[in-house]
Amino acid sequence: MYVAVKGGEAAIEAAHAWLAAARRGDPSVPELGLAQIEQQLALAVDRVMAEGSCHDRGLAALAIKQARGDLIEAAFLLRAYRTTLPRFTPAEPLDTGRMRVLRRISATYKDLPGGQVLGPTFDYTHRLLDFALAAEGAPPPPPAPEAESGVGPMPRVSEILAAEGLMRREPAGEEAPPPDLTREPLRFPAPRPLRLQALARGDEGFLLGLGYSTQRGYGNAHPFVAELRLGEVEVVLCPPELGFPISIGEVTVTECQMVNQFAGAGEAPPQFTRGYGLALGHSERKAMAMALVDRALMARELGEEVLAPAQDEEFVLLHADNVEATGFVEHLKLPHHVDFQSELEKLRSIRARVEAERAAPRAEAAE
């Protein structure tokens, strides 16, 4: 019955009630706790924090629970909450050189100061389903062995190359407060800080596909992972009332620096350039894909020809946000019958005209 399509308040109420029941699932199965999500689905929490642009593990876990595990829906919930929060002041730049490192690898050197630290990685696991995990109630695994000496200072690989003059120096940042994508609309051409902000909250899958395309000839990339590091960094604020910096806590971030060859142009000699990726939490795939896309988007500044999708900043930045994308794709579910009606009338009118034209010559021939 058409009344059902027009919905109305009763239908919405009933749908919400059904959703709540579906969210809970079979009541004989114990309810999922936020601590369980936060601890045992930690990488889902990290992804939601990254794409939700909000560092709060507890809220991200709540969003995942409320969204029934739909991580884009969870990121949306977190963003909608985030938008209501006051914004104090930009933090000082994170000093990832002073990161308390949990993992740090470089693919460009066999060994380097500070060493290679594998950390908690899937990289060298065999992807065999572990049926022992299916049996619940097993005792927790024994603590992992720790290095005796701890890890020493870990200079950034990009600095090692830069000291030799092989790495392109980044132009000094402007003193003005950095642009804020959440307060001002994107503008094109977009400066790099704005691009990096958009990529940092961009959809992991979209950036993964774009980054991958640069490796397959769409963007002429020859990337190396100079360094990938995961760990805790201090967040430092300089409140205007105080006038000096204070530490307000630590966040876990994943940082990736990709090295790419650059042929040189004009005054610039041949050298390495870097693509940069940073993601909240433990999100290596995201940070790496971001670094590839960041480098591809530098084409304009480096005077490279823009030929591939990943080099096209309007294409990349305007389609990377999954909350925007999912909204616009899914809004097609909303009623469109007024527009469709005008399409119907238009099609009927055009067809009537075509049929009349087809009939006319035949009438002439018959005469």
Added chain:
Amino acid sequence: MRDPVRSPEGAGAPGAEHRRREPEGRDPHYNFAYLDEATKRMIRRAILKAIAIPGHQIPFGAREMPLPYGWGTGGIQVTASILGPSDVLKVIDQGADDTTNAVSIRRFFARTAGVATTTRTAEATVIQTRHRIPERPLREDQILVFQVPMPEPLFRLEPRLAETRRLHALADYSLAQVKLYEDIAQQGESASSYNHPVLVNGRYLMSPSPIPGFDNPKLDRNPALLLFGAGREKKIYAVPPYTPVKSLDFDDHPFAPMRAPHPCALCGSTTHYLDEIVTDDRGGRMFVCSDTDACAEAAGRAGAAR
């Protein structure tokens, strides 16, 4: 008799409950109309700028809203910024007050702003709409807020915003004119049935939002202020009262609004825009007004005449 195509909370029989204030009042956990005052001020500045340059798209720092992009976040932010406690709000989607999304947005403002809501066009001070302009002529003391999916009228012809901004600056709308010419040359008439671009005040080409071409003439010299909000695309634009708005056309092929050639099955109107309702699987059709309030009014008049 229970109306077969209207749910109870739509504009039903004359004299039905059509205006109300949510009994629980405004939700005290949120600022009036959800957005904080600084954000509303920023949006009002964008609106003022938009009014000063009719049809020109003003970028604004659209916020993430608790409704998804594509559901009307631009319109909602514009409405939130202009709403005052004494306003009376009407929300329509596809012309109807009882469509799901209209119900949801009306509830959102009833909850966060506590304003009175109505389904009657004549009573509303602010009307938020998706895809229609009400049939009843609007007045100077009314504001119509459109939800806009794609504010750029040239986007199918030139997707790059940096380029379309240049084309607007030069008032170079040859792309749109050539498209229209090709449509007419190939099929005898314009191919666009809704969202047909308009020239505002003889200067800016503007997307009227996906309203049917039938509604385009209502934009011209409308006494009400027309505001357009695009949340995902972060643009606001406006047509001030009594501004000339012309649908893109050629002198020898004037713009021709279309309407299904039937009377409304409920009120008998031969002038309102109609929804086509499929009544069975043997080709049965019924045509009823898309504007539920105009339909109820006309049905009331017809009833009184009898």
